[in-house]
Amino acid sequence: MGSSSDTVLSTPLNALHRSLGAKMVPFAGYDMPVQYPLGVLKEHLHTRDKAGLFDVSHMGQVRLRGADPARALEALVPGDLLALAPGRIRYTMFTNAAGGILDDLMVTRISDSELFVVINAACKTADLAHLHANLPGVEIEYLGDEAGLLALQGPAAAAVMARLAPETASMPFMSMLATRIGGIAVQVSRSGYTGEDGFEVSVAGGEAEALARLLLAEPEVEAIGLGARDSLRLEAGLCLYGHDIDTTTTPIEAALGWTISKRRKAEGGFPGAAVVQAQLKDGVTRKRVGIQPEGRAPAREHTEIQDPDGNRIGEITSGGFGPTVNAPVAMGYVAASHAAVGTPVQLIVRGKPLPAKVAALPFAPHRYFKG
Amino acid sequence: MTIRFTQDHEWIKLDGEIATVGITDYAQNSLGDVVFVEVPDAGKALAKGKEAAVVESVKAASEIYAPVDGTVTEGNGALVDNPALANTDPLGEGWFFKMTIADAAQLDALMDEAAYKSYVESL
Incomplete structure (x- = not known):
């Protein structure tokens, strides 16, 4: 996602990452920690075992205000925002006229006149232009390239957060509340990108390091880099924009139909709705699935997927080693005829066919807090 | 016993007629936790600078390149x-x-060792 020459932005935690001994890499225009001295494998396992703190300040945070911003934003996304209660969060995506995905995003209904939206770092400029062009009458406040966003993820995240902000203990998954942690004003969401219970905390850039230090001071918490963030989300079967989903994939092909309510499927009213509705009715020609290699060799992004006879049926879009599964794991698109769980396929790795099977997602079970 | 290093961070150590090849501490540290390797079978002919093994x-x-021409005697x-032995x-x-080594030159x-140490420090 970019070369060192276009690294211009720093998150508010940049100095903290360096003081913790992080290995920094350019990512989506930011100088980001890919790992700390603990290393990707142990960072991954620590997050599944206790709690990991991630700097996700590179992501874009936007507030939309108006008479009914939920109704307005529904014109750009297939998610059901009208049904979203205040303080609740929904995962959805910006679609284009062909039903392709421009970006995926989290939408929180703060109140009937305000939404809080989190978008991908690499898509920020395009998404903001898209919002400005298509939401006349809605006030669009981008919180800035240096706003803070921290994620605390893992089975101990709830206990850690409850120690610092007791009212978070009863928060259901995909809900938000505003509170204070150590006197710092924060907006806490019970959500994440690891498959674990956890929180994402929005904080002013100037107070992000103080908040991160408070969280890191808790005994269960280790700093976790982008490397483990990627292996955690892959095991959890969660899509990475620009890899598993992009403008060439529709929400239905991407197996994200669950994010579209019955009403929105019936009414449409978002870009590419006709394409999505036709795919719901007639089926899709290809589908995103989990792929489990049978050996130990990981199959990386762009690995060709073949049927057992050697015919090309698709491509890996994310692949690597899953430390929790303790085996290689992958996701990719295959012809709909080969998308059933258990279907044998082969992966062409370094010119050799390796046996694999279509697998159920997620590879590591989700452990979200249901209250 | 002679140990030599490549710019791609392989080491090769000659003991009698047989040389042993691996990756350096710098290499394992850059790679991070090694989770998969593929090593060549005995009898495979290797050409200097060409892929000989895989480390993930x-x-x-990443590829491991043959430091010199020769033939594999053991993976x-x-x-x-x-x-994980590659890390530890x-x-x-x-x-x-x-x-085996085809051409000692x-x-x-x-x-x-000294030249490699200063090479790594220059990176």
Whole structure:
């Protein structure tokens, strides 16, 4: 996602990452920690075992205000925002006229006149232009390239957060509340990108390091880099924009139909709705699935997927080693005829066919807090 | 015993007629946790600078290149079974393969320990 020459932005935690001994890499225009001295494998396992703190300040945070911003934003996304209660969060995506995905995003209904939206770092400029062009009458406040966003993820995240902000203990998954942690004003969401219970905390850039230090001071918490963030989300079967989903994939092909309510499927009213509705009715020609290699060799992004006879049926879009599964794991698109769980396929790795099977997602079970 | 190093961070150690090849501490540290390796079978002919083995970390796959021309005499099965040896003991138990050397002059042309140390410091 970019070369060192276009690294211009720093998150508010940049100095903290360096003081913790992080290995920094350019990512989506930011100088980001890919790992700390603990290393990707142990960072991954620590997050599944206790709690990991991630700097996700590179992501874009936007507030939309108006008479009914939920109704307005529904014109750009297939998610059901009208049904979203205040303080609740929904995962959805910006679609284009062909039903392709421009970006995926989290939408929180703060109140009937305000939404809080989190978008991908690499898509920020395009998404903001898209919002400005298509939401006349809605006030669009981008919180800035240096706003803070921290994620605390893992089975101990709830206990850690409850120690610092007791009212978070009863928060259901995909809900938000505003509170204070150590006197710092924060907006806490019970959500994440690891498959674990956890929180994402929005904080002013100037107070992000103080908040991160408070969280890191808790005994269960280790700093976790982008490397483990990627292996955690892959095991959890969660899509990475620009890899598993992009403008060439529709929400239905991407197996994200669950994010579209019955009403929105019936009414449409978002870009590419006709394409999505036709795919719901007639089926899709290809589908995103989990792929489990049978050996130990990981199959990386762009690995060709073949049927057992050697015919090309698709491509890996994310692949690597899953430390929790303790085996290689992958996701990719295959012809709909080969998308059933258990279907044998082969992966062409370094010119050799390796046996694999279509697998159920997620590879590591989700452990979200249901209250 | 002669040990030499390549710019791609392989080491090669000659003991009698047979040389052992692995990756350096710098290499294992850059790669991170090694989770998979593929080593060549005995009898495979290797050409200097061409792919000889594969090493994969959680993050990425990398090739190990043959430091010199020669023929593989043994791949390290223990490393295949326990790829983490490449991290914990890169210059010892974590070796990748053993080979014969076709042209001793190729070995002499590689960096010695002092030259490799200053090479790494320059990176």
